[in-house]
Amino acid sequence: MNFSYTLFIPLIPLFVFLFLGILHTKLKPKLAGTIGVLGLSTSTLLSYYTAYKYFFEVGKVDGVYQTFIGAKTTWINFTELLHIDMGVLLDPISIMMLVVVSTISLMVHIYSLGYMKGEAGFNRYYAFLSLFTFSMYGLVIATNIFQMYIFWELVGVSSFLLIGYYYDKPSAVAAAKKAFIVTRFADLGFLIGILILSYYAGTFDFQILNNPQGAIISNGIGASFMGLSVITWALILMFVGGAGKSAMFPLHIWLPDAMEGPTPVSALIHAATMVVAGVYLVARMFPLYYFIDGGFVLQIVAYVGAFTSLFAAIIACTQNDIKRVLAFSTMSQIGYMMLALGVSGYDGHEGLGYMASMFHLFTHAMFKALLFLGAGSVIHAVHSNLMKDMGGLRKYMPITNITFFIAALSISGFPFTSGFFSKDEILSAAFENSKLIYFVGLFVAGLTAFYMFRIYFSIFWGKEKTYKHTPHESPLSMTIPLILLAILSIAPGYIHFSDFISADRGGFEAHLNYPLAITAVVTGLIGILVAYVFYKKENNIPEKVSKTFGAIYTWTYHKFYIDELYLFVTKKIIFNIVSASFAWFDKKVIDDSMIGIGDATINSSEKIKKLQSGKFQDYATWFILGAIALVLYFLYKN
Amino acid sequence: MISGISIYHILTLTTILFFIGIYGFITRKNLIAILISIELILNASVVNFVIFNTYLYPDMLQGVFFSIFIIAIAAAESALAVSIIVSFYRMLASVDVKDTETLKY
Amino acid sequence: MGQIVFYILAAIIIVFAVAAVNSRKILHSVIYLLFVLASISGIYFLINYTFLGALQLAIYAGGVIVLIIFSVMLTHNIDSKLETASVTSKILAGILSIAGVATTLFAIYTYQFTPVKNFNAIEITDIGTKLLSYERGGFILPFEVISLLLLAILIGAIVIAKGQHLIEQEYKQNQQ
Numbered sequence: 001m002n003f004s005y006t007l008f009i010p011l012i013p014l015f016v017f018l019f020l021g022i023l024h025t026k027l028k029p030k031l032a033g034t035i036g037v038l039g040l041s042t043s044t045l046l047s048y049y050t051a052y053k054y055f056f057e058v059g060k061v062d063g064v065y066q067t068f069i070g071a072k073t074t075w076i077n078f079t080e081l082l083h084i085d086m087g088v089l090l091d092p093i094s095i096m097m098l099v100v101v102s103t104i105s106l107m108v109h110i111y112s113l114g115y116m117k118g119e120a121g122f123n124r125y126y127a128f129l130s131l132f133t134f135s136m137y138g139l140v141i142a143t144n145i146f147q148m149y150i151f152w153e154l155v156g157v158s159s160f161l162l163i164g165y166y167y168d169k170p171s172a173v174a175a176a177k178k179a180f181i182v183t184r185f186a187d188l189g190f191l192i193g194i195l196i197l198s199y200y201a202g203t204f205d206f207q208i209l210n211n212p213q214g215a216i217i218s219n220g221i222g223a224s225f226m227g228l229s230v231i232t233w234a235l236i237l238m239f240v241g242g243a244g245k246s247a248m249f250p251l252h253i254w255l256p257d258a259m260e261g262p263t264p265v266s267a268l269i270h271a272a273t274m275v276v277a278g279v280y281l282v283a284r285m286f287p288l289y290y291f292i293d294g295g296f297v298l299q300i301v302a303y304v305g306a307f308t309s310l311f312a313a314i315i316a317c318t319q320n321d322i323k324r325v326l327a328f329s330t331m332s333q334i335g336y337m338m339l340a341l342g343v344s345g346y347d348g349h350e351g352l353g354y355m356a357s358m359f360h361l362f363t364h365a366m367f368k369a370l371l372f373l374g375a376g377s378v379i380h381a382v383h384s385n386l387m388k389d390m391g392g393l394r395k396y397m398p399i400t401n402i403t404f405f406i407a408a409l410s411i412s413g414f415p416f417t418s419g420f421f422s423k424d425e426i427l428s429a430a431f432e433n434s435k436l437i438y439f440v441g442l443f444v445a446g447l448t449a450f451y452m453f454r455i456y457f458s459i460f461w462g463k464e465k466t467y468k469h470t471p472h473e474s475p476l477s478m479t480i481p482l483i484l485l486a487i488l489s490i491a492p493g494y495i496h497f498s499d500f501i502s503a504d505r506g507g508f509e510a511h512l513n514y515p516l517a518i519t520a521v522v523t524g525l526i527g528i529l530v531a532y533v534f535y536k537k538e539n540n541i542p543e544k545v546s547k548t549f550g551a552i553y554t555w556t557y558h559k560f561y562i563d564e565l566y567l568f569v570t571k572k573i574i575f576n577i578v579s580a581s582f583a584w585f586d587k588k589v590i591d592d593s594m595i596g597i598g599d600a601t602i603n604s605s606e607k608i609k610k611l612q613s614g615k616f617q618d619y620a621t622w623f624i625l626g627a628i629a630l631v632l633y634f635l636y637k638n
Numbered sequence: 639m640i641s642g643i644s645i646y647h648i649l650t651l652t653t654i655l656f657f658i659g660i661y662g663f664i665t666r667k668n669l670i671a672i673l674i675s676i677e678l679i680l681n682a683s684v685v686n687f688v689i690f691n692t693y694l695y696p697d698m699l700q701g702v703f704f705s706i707f708i709i710a711i712a713a714a715e716s717a718l719a720v721s722i723i724v725s726f727y728r729m730l731a732s733v734d735v736k737d738t739e740t741l742k743y
Numbered sequence: 744m745g746q747i748v749f750y751i752l753a754a755i756i757i758v759f760a761v762a763a764v765n766s767r768k769i770l771h772s773v774i775y776l777l778f779v780l781a782s783i784s785g786i787y788f789l790i791n792y793t794f795l796g797a798l799q800l801a802i803y804a805g806g807v808i809v810l811i812i813f814s815v816m817l818t819h820n821i822d823s824k825l826e827t828a829s830v831t832s833k834i835l836a837g838i839l840s841i842a843g844v845a846t847t848l849f850a851i852y853t854y855q856f857t858p859v860k861n862f863n864a865i866e867i868t869d870i871g872t873k874l875l876s877y878e879r880g881g882f883i884l885p886f887e888v889i890s891l892l893l894l895a896i897l898i899g900a901i902v903i904a905k906g907q908h909l910i911e912q913e914y915k916q917n918q919q
Contacts, residue, residue, distance in 0.1 A: 613739065614738075614739035615735065615736075615739055616735075616738070617663065617664050617672075617735065620660075620663055620664060621664055621836075621839065624660060624839060624843060625839065628839075628842060628843050628846050631846050631847070631850060632846060635846075635849065635850055635853070640745040640746065640749050640789050640790060641744075641745050641746065642745065642746035643745065643746055643749050644858070645856050645858055646851060646852065646856070647749070647753075648749075648786075649851050650848060650851070651753045651756065651757070653844055653848055653851070654757055654844060655756060655757065655760055655779075656843075656847075657840040657841075657843045657844045657847075658757070658760040658761055658764055658840070659760070659764070660836075660839070660840050660843060661764055661836050661839075661840040662763070662764030662765075664836040664839070665764070665827075665828040665832060665833050665836045666764065666825075666828070667825065667826045667827070667828060668769060668825050668826070670769055670773075670811060670814060670815055670818070670819075671764075671769060671772055671825060673811065674763055674764070674772050674773065674776050675763075675764055677776060677780070677803075677807065678760055678763065678764070678776070678779065681779070681780060681783050681803075684783075685783060685786060688787065688790070688792060688795060689790075692790050692792070693856065693858040693859070694856065694857070694858060694859065695859075696859055696865075699865065699869065699870060699873050702792065702794075702795060702865065702870060703870075703873070703874065703882050703885070705795060706795070706798065706874075707885060707889055709798060709799065709802050709803070710802075710889050710893065711889070711892070712803075712807070713802050713803075713806055713807055714892060714893055714896040715896075716807045716810055716811065717810060717896060717897075717900045718896050718899060718900050718903070720810050720811065720813070720814040720900075720904075721899075721901070721903045721904035722903055722904075723814055723818065724814060724817055724818065724904045725903050725904055727817070727818045733818050733819075734826070
């Protein structure tokens with residue numbers, strides 16, 4: 001089957017980026033936006049066509065989905081086996097990611113036409129969006145781990161550029177730097193992991209690394225370190241990189257700040273696509289994670305995921321900035337995906353967690369993008385991020401209201417929405433594996449419903465605030481993506497995802513686990529109910545509750561002081577104590593010795609510069625003296 | 639070859655001439671006077687070439703050729719020096735050495 | 744006979760050389776230099792290098808001295824006296840020169856030169872053929888190089904002596 005045209009899926013956004021980037025001062029904003037949307041539409045159509053062709057025209061061969069290499073070229077050749085390739089790898093998860101990235105990116109492109117209208121640097125914005133989309137495509141279709149790493153960094157760069165889009169705003173610049181530095185710090189782990197893995201396994205290629213019957217998994221690598229195989233260490237380090245990108249605790253601190261970027265950017269990068277790169281990485285390397293050392297690393301993944309999920313959900317309940325609530329919600333949901341991967345098995349129905357994770361990734365991308373875009377629509381109308389500036393908006397913004405409501409229902413796991421199905425799969429996978437993780441998940445589901453409806457009721461119901469000018473519904477370019485995403489927040493639930501994506505690629509029959517599903521739905525409904533009581537009408541219950549919890553509330557409100565802890569560690573301990581001694585050494589020893597050499601040169605030249613009198617007769621005198629001295633020397637020698 | 643005059647006599651003469659030139663080169667304050675001293679130095683060395691050729695290797699002509707070349711180059715050099723002096727005089731209205739001392743620290 | 748002539752020539756050379764580097768009138772210096780150069784050509788005649796003697800007279804007396812006299816005329820008032828160096832610098836230069844003479848003469852006299860006895864007169868035709876010969880021992884290449892050098896110096900001397908502002912004036916005239 002020929003899939004070589006898939007090369008154009010990433011290349012079109014790249015060309016759009018170059019075109020818009022080079023001509024960004026020349027083009028009219030309208031034209032630039034149109035070019036961006038058209039370019040991405042082409043990529044999107046190609047992605048859909050690829051998905052159709054892969055799943056339905058080719059389908060399973062011998063009951064298993066095959067891996068296709070659409071295109072491949074060797075970029076750097078180290079040895080016979082070890083070489084860095086650039087290419088397109090097509091398998092169920094990469095195709096699913098292509099569909100997700102295309103869909104969300106296209107929606108964001110269209111939405112931005114309205115949202116970013118009249119902003120300075122509109123063309124630059126579209127150029128960066130294209131760059132990001134190109135990098136994300138490159139990441140998901142990577143044929144080998146090094147290609148993935150390259151695009152992983154490119155994604156980080158474009159994220160940096162887009163967060164810092166309002167570069168005249170100091171907080172945006174700080175947030176961009178923070179996001180870049182934190183993820184870069186985590187990527188160091190990823191890089192070291194890649195180097196260890198490739199050193200011992202002798203290849204970068206996913207197909208060789210992930211082959212369950214392959215030499216690496218069945219024989220293992222003899223070398224071990226501190227009781228664990230080196231491959232395990234490599235996988236842990238790579239998970240650190242993934243945790244950085246996916247904002248897992250304790251590397252999550254950049255994500256809330258990243259909300260300084262334009263809202264559509266948050267929807268695209270910090271909700272649906274880039275932040276799930278860590279999940280995708282673990283899923284991509286899943287056979288290795290599962291088989292090496294009996295899935296030791298997967299345990300870590302599961303607990304980190306569960307903890308982050310809980311941690312972020314608790315913080316989300318106390319935040320007042322709607323985008324920050326959504327950011328913490330994203331962290332929480334990605335934690336969900338991580339824990340699902342962590343509890344997954346490999347064969348057939350045991351791989352439920354893997355499938356559930358991918359399923360949730362898919363559905364979450366849709367409804368979280370919708371939530372962000374809806375929030376963007378609200379912010380566009382009231383020019384504020386804060387919940388206290390909003391209320392009673394349902395009358396002014398009916399479409400935003402309904403679509404936001406659908407998304408909130410979906411993320412809360414309300415029956416018959418897509419979130420319900422994916423969340424149920426995750427919970428039943430967790431239930432089979434570990435009761436602790438299951439209960440954490442269940443509690444988080446309740447919290448999710450609560451904070452989501454907290455912001456929903458605060459924005460669209462509650463007491464009507466006085467606005468400077470009457471809020472109005474957003475233009476069509478913004479509402480159409482909202483409506484489409486609202487449909488996509490419900491419809492995917494009815495796809496039999498387990499037919500298409502499973503750890504061993506064979507597919508299996510997934511059923512609703514009714515007792516678990518009912519428990520989850522009830523938990524969600526309780527969360528919604530509490531939010532309803534608290535926030536539907538203006539009342540003082542929330543204040544009372546927050547007073548009751550007192551210190552814990554303040555602690556949570558300040559995100560458990562993790563940022564302050566990092567600042568303390570970096571500023572007080574590293575800068576003042578560790579760095580100070582180095583700084584002293586640098587200043588006193590290295591600088592001073594250099595300055596001393598310079599000073600000595602200046603002083604000595606000051607003394608001997610008189611010789612350079614400019615009088616050529618003096619020079620002649622010295623020359624003749626030297627000549628006579630040489631003659632005398634040779635005479636004496638003879 | 640001059641009867642009764644050995645190579646040593648002639649070399650003594652050229653040595654003295656050479657160092658008179660050196661003395662002039664160092665003490666004179668005027669560019670043209672320095673040029674004159676240089677001519678003395680060059681002539682002393684030309685005579686040396688010729689004398690070595692005549693007294694030591696009369697079968698060869700190298701000394702003669704070198705003296706011809708030196709004369710040619712000396713002529714060229716003095717032409718150039720004179721043009722530089724004229725140009726210098728036009729710029730500074732002076733041909734004194736002390737006015738050329740701009741190439742110092 | 745040759746001996747006496749040589750001593751006379753040597754005396755003239757040294758006396759006029761000293762006068763040339765000490766005279767306070769620049770034109771006198773140039774004339775003294777002329778005497779020195781003429782005496783040196785006399786030495787060439789003494790050792791039967793008539794060609795070289797003629798060359799010396801023609802180029803130095805006829806060319807270089809005239810050139811120097813012209814430059815003196817262009818840059819000096821005929822009555823002006825040259826500035827002299829300070830006595831200390833004269834003494835220092837004298838000591839340096841005398842030391843140089845002593846060293847060189849010591850080197851010369853301690854070395855045993857072995858002059859050949861039979862001496863063949865050099866024909867001018869020999870010089871001509873050898874100078875233009877491109878066989879082994881021929882001097883055609885330096886000859887050509889010297890001719891090129893002379894051309895370069897001819898142009899260079901003209902350009903330098905012409906001066907910047909004269910060139911500019913000419914340029915402006917051409918423009919008009």
